[in-house]
Amino acid sequence: MSAILEVNNLKTTFHTGNGAVQAVRGVSFHLNEGEILGIVGESGSGKSVMSMSLIRLVAPTAKIEAGSILYKGKDISTYSARQLRSIRGKEIAMIFQDPMSSLNPVMTVGAQVAEMLSEHSRLSAKERKAQVIALFNRVRIPEAEKRYRQYPHELSGGMRQRVMMALALAMQPGILIADEPTTALDVTIQDQILKVMRQLQSELGTSILFITHDLAVVADLCSRVLVMYGGQIMEDASIDDIFARPLHPYTLGLMASIPSLEQEKATRLVPIPGSPPDMLNPPAGCPFAPRCPEAREICLENPAPLVDAGKGHHSRCWLLTEGARELDHPFRTVTDAMYRNRERTEDTL
Amino acid sequence: MARFLIKRILLMILSLFVIAFLTFSLMHAVPGGPFTAERQLPARVEAEMRARYNLDAPLYVQFFDYIKGFLTFDLGPSFKYPGKTVNDFIENGFPVSAKLGGITILFILAVSIPLGIWAALKNGKWQDGFVMTIATLGVTIPSFVIATLLMYLFSHKLGWLPVFSLDKWQGYILPVVSLGGYSLAFIARLMRSSLLEVMGQDYIRTARSKGLSEVKVIVRHGLRNALIPVITILGPTIAALLTGSFVIEKIFAIPGMGVYFVDSVGQRDYTAIMGITVFYATFLIVMTFIVDIFYTIIDPRIRMEA
Structure with a gap:
């Protein structure tokens, strides 16, 4: 299987009156020919900005720096506005979240x-x-x-x-970017739209980048998934692998917050405490560390490495490295973590 | 569609009737009358005059007499200028005011809309700041100040343009600029803010995602949506400009309708007040109606529903 799209070290920064918001911080991935790749993450994780950056549809205040965006082997990140127009719609088309507007x-x-x-x-x-x-x-x-x-x-x-x-x-584009296409619709309509999308994908062989916050939809539709958080890719794996052995604590947290039809009435959903990091001052270490129940000292201080877990499964987590599990917890409870996180933001203000 | 039109026309007639009634009542509630002067007329003469102009009849009779006349397009004789009718005033004054107003409207449209678009496209750059500064000045400086300044500069100091004369085309330049300054500035600002808002909409992003050039995105998707608020303001603006401005007509000695109107109020020239008010009201109502029809053409979400 060859890659139709290969993105290396994509960064998108919004220059606002309050400073630079680093929405996307060095994202690399590939999309195979004829594949449906899911991108999952909560609001503010940078997934929409990342996808729009591919064809430069972000607001003019945003600056896109990319190592490269290779579409069918050609680096479209170096294209002029005019050249890029021949890509938009014809080669890479988009569907947006809100069909009303x-x-x-x-x-x-x-x-x-x-x-x-x-x-x-x-x-x-x-x-x-x-x-x-x-x-x-x-x-x-x-x-x-x-x-x-x-x-x-x-x-x-x-x-x-x-x-x-x-x-x-x-125009029968090579790639379709679908940015939360079903989020604004009710569940029955959502199901019909997904059905049509799957049908078209098998008829036309279009590669699809499917952005959503809904892991259930990903499980249903995609063959591979990227989990995004804080402008970075936290984990990427095939769909079977990610549900069989989720490695990143953030992915585990996302899965724990999905309701299941079989679950007991008394069972409560487990939300992930805290909120996403402030991208004006992104944390020095792993962006998820302040909310992570498994965090170690090292997670707060140093960016986590992307660890290869075999079978094309990668996870950006210190815990997967040699000897990290034996390190001390920086805080005993999640409440401590949030408290500490708040102190940190107050320091920077 | 037909039902909508009939309903609208009936409502327009009702509005006109209410306007005529209110004007008539207010006019008679104000102390003084057409024959009040510093030197009191002898009682017998005044009674004679009042009888002649039907002013001794009860007010409601006078009102319905007036409406009867209005329906046959007879606005009555002027009380102040014997031998002249209000129809004469309008027939003489309106073409002058309307010609000046018409030229002003064309001038405003040709300048303000492109200016507003330009400012919006250069949002935040010096061109935008420049246009907005001029426009703010245009909205805040009263027309008589602009008129006086322009006359001083271009007629008195430089001697380029005539002050009082509509015989030559040059004579129109100063009145048109002074008369249109406010609306021009206002519409330019409105056009800018409206286009800026539209360009931030999701469907503009969709248009860009199709690979359209920026010009096509603006012209096909931006402008038509951005013009909707501009058209709203255009109706009353056109009505006001065509029926003449008292200030500008006074300053440039233009024999239009605006001057007659203000003079008639001061002189309690009852028929002239009624005639010109109702004429202006008719104009305004018709323009608003035309704007509403334009809406349904430009914006399919607005329906003509009865």
């Missing part, structure tokens, strides 16, 4: 999809319309002819997200 309210949905075709192909207006209607049928939009002439406000959330999918797939 992602479509232009004053343009018919048909015209919005047709615009993609007129930008990247030489079809006549008639051919474009026929193709858009074919796309609508493909993403299972009923009454495609009628929908073509309708405006976004006349469509339900699920229908709009299908329009977004038709839009993203119009």
Whole structure:
């Protein structure tokens, strides 16, 4: 299997009035041809910013520094704005989180999809319309002819997200980036959208980067997963491997907070205490250390190494290194950890 | 659609009736009358005059007589200028005011919208600061100050432009700039803030993700959405400019409707007050109606519903 996308040491920093927010801090990964790769993390982990940085869709205040972003072997991080435009939509397309606001309210949905075709192909207006209607049928939009002439406000959330999918797939791109495409939809609609997505993936062979905070969706859809936290990749593994032997304490925490249908009524979900780090002053060591029940002194002071656990499974954790487990805990309880964390932020203020 | 139009037109007629009624009541509530002067008229003469202009009838009779006349487009005789009717005033004054106003509107549109777009695209840079400083000045400095300054500079000092004359096109420059300054500045600021807001929307990001050039993103996806608030303000602005401004017409000695209107209030020229107020109100209501129709064209989310 060859990689269609290879990202090395991607960093994205937002320069704000309060200082530099380091949203993405050195992310490296690859996406294989025809693969669905899940990226999981809570809000603020940098997963959306990371994915938008790939085709430079982040706000102008953001600065993207990357070792390289290789798409089919070509480094698109060095492309000019003009060159990059021929990649956007045609080679790498995106679906966004909120289908309510992602479509232009004053343009018919048909015209919005047709615009993609007129930008990247030489079809006549008639051919474009026929193709858009074919796309609508493909993403299972009923009454495609009628929908073509309708405006976004006349469509339900699920229908709009299908329009977004038709839009993203119009040019049969090599990569589809789906940024939490089902988060804003209710569960039944979510299921339908995922079904359509899986079907299209097997028909067209598009590689998909699927961003979500929902491990259950990842388990259902993806073949491999990256766990992101504090702008870094904490763990990456195949889907079978990550559920069989999760190595990173953060991944364990995420799994413990998933409700299960079989669980007893009395069993309480276990949340991860604390909140994500402040990326204005990212912690010196492992970003998860202040919330980590297993943390050692070394975790707070030094960035954790990415440890190869075999079978393509990597985890960024000190505990997986020789002799780390024998080190002292820096604090006895999680409450202590949070208290200490607060002291640290107060020091920096 | 048809139901919407009928309902709107009926509402417009009702609004006009209410405006006419309120103006009529307020006008008669103010002390003094058209024949009040420093030198008191002999009682018999005044009674004669009042009888002649139907002013001795009960107020409600006068009001309904007025409405009857209005429906046949007869706005009545002027009380102050014997032999002239209010229709004459409007027929003479309105074309002058409307021509000046029309040119001003074109000038405002041609300058303020591109200026606002330019400032928005250069957000935070010196060009933006420059446009916004000028626009803030334009909104805060009263038109008579601008007019006087312009006259002093371009007519008196430099001698480039005439002060009082609408015979030549040069004569229009100073009145147009003074009259339009405020609205121009206001619309430029509105255009800028509206476009800035729209450019931060999610669908702009979607448009960019399609690989469109920045120009296409702005023109196809940004502008149409950003123009919606601008169109709202354009209706009343056009009505106000076409019906004339008292201050500018007074300063540049332009024989338009604005001057007649203010003079008629001071002189208690009842029919002239009523005539011009109702004329202006009609204009405003019709412009608002046109703006509402434009809305439904530009924004499909707004429906014409009865």
